Amino acid sequence: MKELKIPLINNGTVIDHITSGNALKVLRILGIPENLSSTVSVAINVKSHLGNKDIVKVENRELETSEVDKIALIAPKATINIIRNYEVAEKHKVELPSEIIGIVNCSNPTCVSNYNEPVKSRFKVINKDPPQIICYYCEREPEDISERII
Numbered sequence: 001m002k003e004l005k006i007p008l009i010n011n012g013t014v015i016d017h018i019t020s021g022n023a024l025k026v027l028r029i030l031g032i033p034e035n036l037s038s039t040v041s042v043a044i045n046v047k048s049h050l051g052n053k054d055i056v057k058v059e060n061r062e063l064e065t066s067e068v069d070k071i072a073l074i075a076p077k078a079t080i081n082i083i084r085n086y087e088v089a090e091k092h093k094v095e096l097p098s099e100i101i102g103i104v105n106c107s108n109p110t111c112v113s114n115y116n117e118p119v120k121s122r123f124k125v126i127n128k129d130p131p132q133i134i135c136y137y138c139e140r141e142p143e144d145i146s147e148r149i150i
Contacts, residue, residue, distance in 0.1 A: 012060050025074050073131050078094045100125065104133065104149055106142070107143065107148060
């Protein structure tokens with residue numbers, strides 16, 4: 001017998017196919033629980049035909065582009081489902097852009113992007129899966145991208 005482990009949502013976003021073990025990082029990116037006002041469901045290490053995955057459902061919230069770009073950095077195979085009236089209204093895979101601007105801090109303390117200069121952090125994507133990025137200014141590659149996300 002099949003059972004529903006996570007309740008359906010009327011309106012909001014379902015982030016599916018998150019790399020197993022990264023759901024809590026997705027919650028941090030979305031600022032949950034700090035600005036929690038709606039129901040959030042999290043499933044970690046769920047079995048699927050492609051292996052294990054995590055799932056996050058956020059009721060009454062649709063993601064901004066910058067949030068989707070951040071999620072792509074830690075879960076390059078994730079799928080974003082926009083739910084309206086209990087139905088999937090939109091569905092798309094996350095896609096890492098070729099350049100990341102203003103959403104990751106450089107790990108080099110002497111990088112120009114870490115000073116009080118009017119310069120946003122800027123990274124070139126050198127590999128999309130698994131994600132690898134390199135600073136446009138100092139060419140340093142962060143060891144743990146998820147820890148550098150702004």
